[in-house]
Amino acid sequence: ETLNWARAGDSLTLDPHAQNEGPTHALAHQIYEPLLIRDMTGQMVPALATEWGPNADDPNVWTFKLREGVTYHDGAAFDSEDVLFSLERAQSEDSDMKELLNSIKEVRAPDASTIEIETDGPNPILANNLTNLFIMDKGWAEANDVVKVQDFEGGEETFASRNANGTGPYKLTSRAPDSLTELEAFDGYWGKGEFPLEITKIKYTPIKNAATRVAALLSGEVDFIQDVPVQDLGRVDADENLKVIKAPQNRVIFFGLNLGDDDLTTDDVEGANPFADKRVRQAMNMAINREAIMKVVMRDQSIPAGVAMPPFVNGWTEALDTIPSNDIEAAKALVAEAGYGDGFTVTLHCPNDRYINDEAICQAAVGMMAQIGITVNLDAKPKAQHFPQINNLETDFYMLGWGVPTYDSEYIFNFLVHTKTENRGSWNGTRYSNPDIDAKIVSLASETDLAKRDATIAEIWAAVQDEILYLPIHHQVLNWGMSNKVETVVDPEDVPKFKYFTLN
Amino acid sequence: MDSVKRAFDSDLAWSFRHSPVAILSATVALLLILAAVCAPLIAPYNPFDPASLNLMNGFSRPMEPNAFTGDSFLLGTDDQGRDVLSTILYGMRISLFVGFAAVVFAMIIGVVAGLVAAYAGGRVDAIIMRIADVQLTFPSILVAMLIFGIAKGFTPVHLRDQMAIWVLIISIGLSDWVQFARVVRGAALVEKSKEYVEAAILIGRGPIAIIFRHILPNVLSPVLVIATISLALAIIAEATLSFLGVGAPPTRPSLGTLIRIGQGYLFSGEWWILLFPSLTLLLLALSVNLLGDWLRDALNPKLGD
Amino acid sequence: MISYIVKRALQSVLVLLAVGFVAFGMFRFIGDPIDNMLGQERTDADIERLREILGLNDPFLVQYWNFLKGALQGDMGVSFRQGRPALDIILDRLPATLELAMVSATFAMVVGIFLGIYTAINRKGPITNFILTTSLIGVSLPTFLIGILLIYLFAVELKWLPSFGRGDVVPVGDWWTTGLLTASGLKSLILPAITLGLYQMTLIMRLVRSEMSEVLRQDYIRFARARGLKERAINFRHAVKNTLIPVITVAGLQIGSIIAFSIITETVFQWPGVGLLFIDSVQFVDIPVMASYLMMISVMFVGINFIVDMAYLAIDPRLRGGKGGN
Amino acid sequence: MELLEINNMVVEFPSRHGVFTAVDDVSLTVAEGEIVGLVGESGAGKSTVGNAVMGLLQSPGHMPSGEIWLHGERIDQLSPSDMRSIRGKRIGMIFQDPMTSLNPIETIEYQLVETIQTHLDVGTSEARRRAVDLLDQVGIPDPANRIKQYPHQFSGGMRQRVVIALALCVEPELIIADEPTTALDVTIQAQILELIKDLCKSRKLGVILVTHDMGVIAETTDRVAVMYRGRLIEMGETDQVINAPQQPYTRSLIAAVPPSNKKINRFPKVAIEESDGNALQNFDLKGHWLGRGDAFDTTVENLLEVRDLQKRFIVKSSILPRNRVYMDAIKGIDFDVRSGETFGLVGESGSGKSTVARVITGIYPDDGGSMRFAGHDLTGASGKDDARAGRQNIQMIFQDPYSSLNGRMKISSIVAEPMIVNKLTDTAEERHQIVTDLLELVGLGKDAAKKYPHEFSGGQRQRISIARALATRPRFLICDEPTSALDVSIQAQILNLLKDLQEQLRLTLLFISHDLPVIRQMCDRVGVMRHGDLVEVADTEALFEYPQHSYTQTLIGQMPKFAK
Numbered sequence A: 001e002t003l004n005w006a007r008a009g010d011s012l013t014l015d016p017h018a019q020n021e022g023p024t025h026a027l028a029h030q031i032y033e034p035l036l037i038r039d040m041t042g043q044m045v046p047a048l049a050t051e052w053g054p055n056a057d058d059p060n061v062w063t064f065k066l067r068e069g070v071t072y073h074d075g076a077a078f079d080s081e082d083v084l085f086s087l088e089r090a091q092s093e094d095s096d097m098k099e100l101l102n103s104i105k106e107v108r109a110p111d112a113s114t115i116e117i118e119t120d121g122p123n124p125i126l127a128n129n130l131t132n133l134f135i136m137d138k139g140w141a142e143a144n145d146v147v148k149v150q151d152f153e154g155g156e157e158t159f160a161s162r163n164a165n166g167t168g169p170y171k172l173t174s175r176a177p178d179s180l181t182e183l184e185a186f187d188g189y190w191g192k193g194e195f196p197l198e199i200t201k202i203k204y205t206p207i208k209n210a211a212t213r214v215a216a217l218l219s220g221e222v223d224f225i226q227d228v229p230v231q232d233l234g235r236v237d238a239d240e241n242l243k244v245i246k247a248p249q250n251r252v253i254f255f256g257l258n259l260g261d262d263d264l265t266t267d268d269v270e271g272a273n274p275f276a277d278k279r280v281r282q283a284m285n286m287a288i289n290r291e292a293i294m295k296v297v298m299r300d301q302s303i304p305a306g307v308a309m310p311p312f313v314n315g316w317t318e319a320l321d322t323i324p325s326n327d328i329e330a331a332k333a334l335v336a337e338a339g340y341g342d343g344f345t346v347t348l349h350c351p352n353d354r355y356i357n358d359e360a361i362c363q364a365a366v367g368m369m370a371q372i373g374i375t376v377n378l379d380a381k382p383k384a385q386h387f388p389q390i391n392n393l394e395t396d397f398y399m400l401g402w403g404v405p406t407y408d409s410e411y412i413f414n415f416l417v418h419t420k421t422e423n424r425g426s427w428n429g430t431r432y433s434n435p436d437i438d439a440k441i442v443s444l445a446s447e448t449d450l451a452k453r454d455a456t457i458a459e460i461w462a463a464v465q466d467e468i469l470y471l472p473i474h475h476q477v478l479n480w481g482m483s484n485k486v487e488t489v490v491d492p493e494d495v496p497k498f499k500y501f502t503l504n
Numbered sequence B: 001m002d003s004v005k006r007a008f009d010s011d012l013a014w015s016f017r018h019s020p021v022a023i024l025s026a027t028v029a030l031l032l033i034l035a036a037v038c039a040p041l042i043a044p045y046n047p048f049d050p051a052s053l054n055l056m057n058g059f060s061r062p063m064e065p066n067a068f069t070g071d072s073f074l075l076g077t078d079d080q081g082r083d084v085l086s087t088i089l090y091g092m093r094i095s096l097f098v099g100f101a102a103v104v105f106a107m108i109i110g111v112v113a114g115l116v117a118a119y120a121g122g123r124v125d126a127i128i129m130r131i132a133d134v135q136l137t138f139p140s141i142l143v144a145m146l147i148f149g150i151a152k153g154f155t156p157v158h159l160r161d162q163m164a165i166w167v168l169i170i171s172i173g174l175s176d177w178v179q180f181a182r183v184v185r186g187a188a189l190v191e192k193s194k195e196y197v198e199a200a201i202l203i204g205r206g207p208i209a210i211i212f213r214h215i216l217p218n219v220l221s222p223v224l225v226i227a228t229i230s231l232a233l234a235i236i237a238e239a240t241l242s243f244l245g246v247g248a249p250p251t252r253p254s255l256g257t258l259i260r261i262g263q264g265y266l267f268s269g270e271w272w273i274l275l276f277p278s279l280t281l282l283l284l285a286l287s288v289n290l291l292g293d294w295l296r297d298a299l300n301p302k303l304g305d
Numbered sequence C: 001m002i003s004y005i006v007k008r009a010l011q012s013v014l015v016l017l018a019v020g021f022v023a024f025g026m027f028r029f030i031g032d033p034i035d036n037m038l039g040q041e042r043t044d045a046d047i048e049r050l051r052e053i054l055g056l057n058d059p060f061l062v063q064y065w066n067f068l069k070g071a072l073q074g075d076m077g078v079s080f081r082q083g084r085p086a087l088d089i090i091l092d093r094l095p096a097t098l099e100l101a102m103v104s105a106t107f108a109m110v111v112g113i114f115l116g117i118y119t120a121i122n123r124k125g126p127i128t129n130f131i132l133t134t135s136l137i138g139v140s141l142p143t144f145l146i147g148i149l150l151i152y153l154f155a156v157e158l159k160w161l162p163s164f165g166r167g168d169v170v171p172v173g174d175w176w177t178t179g180l181l182t183a184s185g186l187k188s189l190i191l192p193a194i195t196l197g198l199y200q201m202t203l204i205m206r207l208v209r210s211e212m213s214e215v216l217r218q219d220y221i222r223f224a225r226a227r228g229l230k231e232r233a234i235n236f237r238h239a240v241k242n243t244l245i246p247v248i249t250v251a252g253l254q255i256g257s258i259i260a261f262s263i264i265t266e267t268v269f270q271w272p273g274v275g276l277l278f279i280d281s282v283q284f285v286d287i288p289v290m291a292s293y294l295m296m297i298s299v300m301f302v303g304i305n306f307i308v309d310m311a312y313l314a315i316d317p318r319l320r321g322g323k324g325g326n
Numbered sequence D: 001m002e003l004l005e006i007n008n009m010v011v012e013f014p015s016r017h018g019v020f021t022a023v024d025d026v027s028l029t030v031a032e033g034e035i036v037g038l039v040g041e042s043g044a045g046k047s048t049v050g051n052a053v054m055g056l057l058q059s060p061g062h063m064p065s066g067e068i069w070l071h072g073e074r075i076d077q078l079s080p081s082d083m084r085s086i087r088g089k090r091i092g093m094i095f096q097d098p099m100t101s102l103n104p105i106e107t108i109e110y111q112l113v114e115t116i117q118t119h120l121d122v123g124t125s126e127a128r129r130r131a132v133d134l135l136d137q138v139g140i141p142d143p144a145n146r147i148k149q150y151p152h153q154f155s156g157g158m159r160q161r162v163v164i165a166l167a168l169c170v171e172p173e174l175i176i177a178d179e180p181t182t183a184l185d186v187t188i189q190a191q192i193l194e195l196i197k198d199l200c201k202s203r204k205l206g207v208i209l210v211t212h213d214m215g216v217i218a219e220t221t222d223r224v225a226v227m228y229r230g231r232l233i234e235m236g237e238t239d240q241v242i243n244a245p246q247q248p249y250t251r252s253l254i255a256a257v258p259p260s261n262k263k264i265n266r267f268p269k270v271a272i273e274e275s276d277g278n279a280l281q282n283f284d285l286k287g288h289w290l291g292r293g294d295a296f297d298t299t300v301e302n303l304l305e306v307r308d309l310q311k312r313f314i315v316k317s318s319i320l321p322r323n324r325v326y327m328d329a330i331k332g333i334d335f336d337v338r339s340g341e342t343f344g345l346v347g348e349s350g351s352g353k354s355t356v357a358r359v360i361t362g363i364y365p366d367d368g369g370s371m372r373f374a375g376h377d378l379t380g381a382s383g384k385d386d387a388r389a390g391r392q393n394i395q396m397i398f399q400d401p402y403s404s405l406n407g408r409m410k411i412s413s414i415v416a417e418p419m420i421v422n423k424l425t426d427t428a429e430e431r432h433q434i435v436t437d438l439l440e441l442v443g444l445g446k447d448a449a450k451k452y453p454h455e456f457s458g459g460q461r462q463r464i465s466i467a468r469a470l471a472t473r474p475r476f477l478i479c480d481e482p483t484s485a486l487d488v489s490i491q492a493q494i495l496n497l498l499k500d501l502q503e504q505l506r507l508t509l510l511f512i513s514h515d516l517p518v519i520r521q522m523c524d525r526v527g528v529m530r531h532g533d534l535v536e537v538a539d540t541e542a543l544f545e546y547p548q549h550s551y552t553q554t555l556i557g558q559m560p561k562f563a564k
């Protein structure tokens, strides 16, 4: 059975370590396999490793038992040499995956089916970092001169960037970048019998334009698309041959506020920063009508959020995620109390091609802020212009979305809460800086007592929520549109793994 | 008074009075322009005032009460709960201004450049036409981003919104002038070799008068064709550029932006968001083009039939 | 002639230099590629390091100079997005665009000229009015909308034609792939070609009509009639040829922009051509691809305009040689 | 059965200012082998009759009533496609204005071959051979090479001959020849008329010959029709009409023909009793703006000195200079034009007369030699400014009036333009008045001011062009065939005006014409050109009485005689 698959973008390269990016990994997941993998529900399950965990005697060393009897598409056998090779390769200079592995000190292969990874301190979430780390055949790499990772920025094209030889359920039969990639079920796959594997052929076409993608699904030219625009879900669902399935995505959307600077550049208040006043932030948080955004802008395809953390993440609680009441009068009172009863003006920076209905959400927010006297000028731009502004601290009020591939709060803190320094806080555009919190965040990395670690996480979240560091909007919902003959659940990371798909 | 009478008596006015199509399309165009100018007076709502919007009014069907709020809108509302009718009226202000100004700007630069290039020839021609080649290489998106980026450096924050409009006009105009310039140059090269130009030189006409009084009227037909046909394009271009973040903010949608928003609802059943603004643009483009057709014929004495 | 061509070639070099100069001055305003390249896990240090490697911290004149140096050795840089040599990517994509452009330009020219002549000869009348009015719909609505409407009608509802892509392509020679030789390739061409050509068709039609109406009133057309020439010869040879200068000027420009900036059509139809590549590059701020692309485009426009200028001379003998044959 | 029969033809041109009836109830017949002359006042409707017969009236003109029969078949109501099969094949027409009748962007050869092949079933090479033959028959030198050229590379007379060749090439039954020889010198004119006469005899061809030249009428036609203000006022055997005209207009027309055998001071004026008072008025130059300008200084004896003037055209261009083929249009000529005199230039069609004019005015750059005008060097050798300053006082009436008028300007603007440019008037009212006067002077009437050039007849356009030249108040006026399309009465009016101006203001004239009687009346001295050379320069009377050069002798000998 052939499955025609379309999504917005194409994989950028077939070299599994050259890019750390959604569509690239999505294709790689069909061809290559990591040691362990998240199944379609987000559960971590064995792939090329069957067992893993830190050694009881030394928390700095993790041991992985490898699966036996696995072969590559070209028939070569899989063993620990390959894992050793792949991990080293992924740590090399040109690899885009090396950040995920920077806690690793040494990798050892005591025998053909065992791997030991030593980290430079206890790393409780090491396994989380390996779910997208694909294993290549050392022999194949050497034979084809692709031991080195493709130097992406240097513009190298290598054998590995155009060809693939993995242990995965599908092997590559042809590829024209940005237009068509064809895959075929791999006869020698170890998981035969274990997984449905009902799809025998995959034709993958990127279709950038959402309307065209939907049209292609409606016309039956493709069987499976990702990223269905929310307004078209009804139309797709109504089609008797098609259906839509959805699941919460591992991504939360929120606004950031510059609360640290003495004065804002985009406002009309001289010499003071209205956002520095917690009452203003509180008022703004209350002014946002998340219900309305969900109903009208998102057409029920979102989950209103009270915290800047997707529900999958370790540290999430229902209490944190309760949404603030939408009380305009109270909000107005707070603003007046803060001394801005006559209102003020500020600019909201917003992407218009990054998140689902990002611009519309911002527009809605403009109206809501207007109701409590804050005049917001909306500056909506493509992502390539929007995100650098956050990075360069050029914006006072901005939209940001955050996904957490490690499913752990530390990841959020590191990037969004920690003071902006060389290696941490790179996405923290709030100018918030609290040495206590920073210290707590740093401590998380080496805390092996998970209970203690969770407690620290909760403490940090309490502080973040109390400060109203971010104004959360909602958690995105993923939608997959597909022909009725396809049966699957939605992967929270938006990576379909076709070996799990069944057909009616 | 006298000049009014003379104007009324002119061939152009006469031909206008005798062309039903011209009268009809002029009326339509004028009504649209008037409606845009008077938008604050005639629009039932002010869609550009965010405080007056209620998001829950979003996607109201035309003339049906909204499921949440019970409000009813003549032409329905868009995704933000803006009254489509009022948004069209307000949006036309931006679209018409940007569209007309950009086309006129492009036309003036293009026609002057083309005429000068053709008439002067030689090095002047080469320079102008090579500048045109450079210009052709850059689509309006890039030009707009460049101008916007540069202009941003010079304008204070509170003037940015006003500036955005001018950036749009200049960028669209700049990417359109070459078409005028090259067409005018081509036509003028032919005209220039004709005897009436030689006659005008002998009379003592200077180059400027020859270019504008003699050659220009004779190359005006293609200019009018391109200008009228470009108007709708410029209005749409404005929407594209605004989407790229160089134009009017999305909270103040122009006609083009409204159409762009509406396009998203093509499959989903909210047809009114797309249909009404598109019809308005169509009507505008149609009337301007028909008016252009009439003007072209009226300016051509030989077609007096 | 030869000296003219040499002069033109030298001028083109200047054009190229100017294009590069403007382009590199412009890129900084388009956005920052680093974010796209590094993804969410990057730290400020990573950003700095990559900027340094890519030379993005250099003043634009230095970047421009480095690009020129590379370009002189045939190295147009490497795509930030795809990690392949920019030139290779462009050349890969070019056949798709050229085929689409050729088909739609042919459509626009043939139909445009024909309808232009028809409406010029029959200046009044219901059919003429119908053509003139409906063709305006094509230019009053955004290309995007027209494309989607066509897809909806012919792909979704009628299921006659594919909604996206190029269909099956077969390789011709070393780097060219063509969709013109397969049934699905030809079917795939129809909708994008119409969408792309609609505007040019209307423009050409209106131009031909306006110029023709004038030419048809010239004495030499009356004299041609007096000589008893066939109506076809009068309209299609004598009259059309005399309207050709503005028409080929516009046609040249339009073909150029069809090839260069068929962004929207290619996006709507997921046509794997350079237009799609260009918009991806702009969104990704893929400077090397944009730079080489703009260079290529300027060479193309210089070439097209040169051909158009030559065509002037071929069409109109009065333009050959200076005044009085000097 | 008559070949052509026109019954009660009416042609109207409606406009916003009312309906203009250009042809009013005209009936006319042409028999096989007969040449019918059509004469009359300029603007009388002669060309319109021809156009109406062809079904080629310029819109908005139409024929509200009347019938046209060709060989017993009514043709004025034929469908366009049936009419097409008659045009060219059965009725040929020679348009009055040869300059604009040829497609400017196709070669002469293409246009001839196409026409031949449309009507005759011959191969391309055969058609080419015939085309060359035809050009040879109409007297174009070196036809095999020149056929490859484009219309703008031909002289006025040569173009006229191409138009004739095009009309003759398919051997129609009827030819409407509208002023076919206006731009031809007498030798070639004789040759062409001979050709037409031959065809009439040998092939029973019927001809309508529209002309203003009474000499041609007398020598060529069998019958003559006289038109005046859209009406056919007189018709009869040629001899009878010429010798015993019935109508006052005809009488005055014949009286106005300038004598070719002696020089008289002024052209005889037409004196017709006009009921509507629209006759050419006597004009008092002294009190008028035209006569008021400062008389030109007379200190220089030779206003224009031309020495060894050369002009060559590229016939075949090539990348390598040595492969280029040139045609020497002026082969180094010398002449002077004295202050206040009229210098005539006559010669074979295509001999370079217009080229001389164009080089002097700077429209064409010269290729050697020198030109001095009132102390200025016109070749530009001593600076472009000097040449420009010199040319300020040179004006020219173009051989082809229609192309020299901007079709998008009204006559009022065209005539007023020189006054505006040179700031010759103080107020707009004055300018307006002068425009009206000038138009009256050339016999157009003030209604003309509101119209555009295409609404006029050939002769009327020529007069507009003259009015414009006069509006510059020139000091030196080059007239290139200024009256070629004018009937004798208006010709007399205009030439007299020029003479008056000359007396009043010492206007200097360079007068190019093929019309020898006119030359004799107008000019003080005459130069004769042939093949780019000035073969003879002499005082007018001396030249006419004692021509020296053999070519001059032939020329004078062939002058059509019009004996009353």
Ligand SMILES: Nc1ncnc2c1ncn2[C@@H]1O[C@H](COP(=O)(O)OP(=O)(O)OP(=O)(O)O)[C@@H](O)[C@H]1O
Residues within 6 Å of the ligand: D013, D020, D022, D040, D041, D042, D043, D044, D045, D046, D047, D048, D049, D058, D059, D060, D061, D096, D454, D455, D456, D457, D458, D459, D460, D485, D487
């Ligand atoms: N297209 C037109 N529109 C309006 N009036 C016209 C048009 N063509 C000719 N006329 C008028 O019709 C009258 C007759 O013109 P026609 O060309 O037949 O004159 P003609 O006898 O040939 O004169 P000529 O000897 O000067 O050529 C003129 O008064 C002219 O102004």
Ligand SMILES: Nc1ncnc2c1ncn2[C@@H]1O[C@H](COP(=O)(O)OP(=O)(O)OP(=O)(O)O)[C@@H](O)[C@H]1O
Residues within 6 Å of the ligand: C324, C325, D152, D153, D154, D155, D156, D157, D158, D183, D184, D185, D313, D314, D327, D329, D348, D349, D350, D351, D352, D353, D354, D355, D356, D399
């Ligand atoms: N632009 C040109 N290019 C090439 N040859 C030309 C050009 N203009 C004129 N000639 C040629 O130069 C010669 C002289 O032409 P010119 O017009 O001066 O003749 P003319 O004496 O005025 O003749 P006519 O009495 O027929 O008007 C002709 O053979 C003509 O073909």
Ligand SMILES: [Mg+2]
Residues within 6 Å of the ligand: D046, D047, D048, D096, D178, D457, D458, D459
């Ligand atoms: Mg006439």
Ligand SMILES: [Mg+2]
Residues within 6 Å of the ligand: D155, D156, D157, D353, D354, D355, D399, D480
């Ligand atoms: Mg001449």
Ligand code: NI
Residues within 6 Å of the ligand: D181, D182, D213, D484, D515
């Ligand atoms: Ni004559």
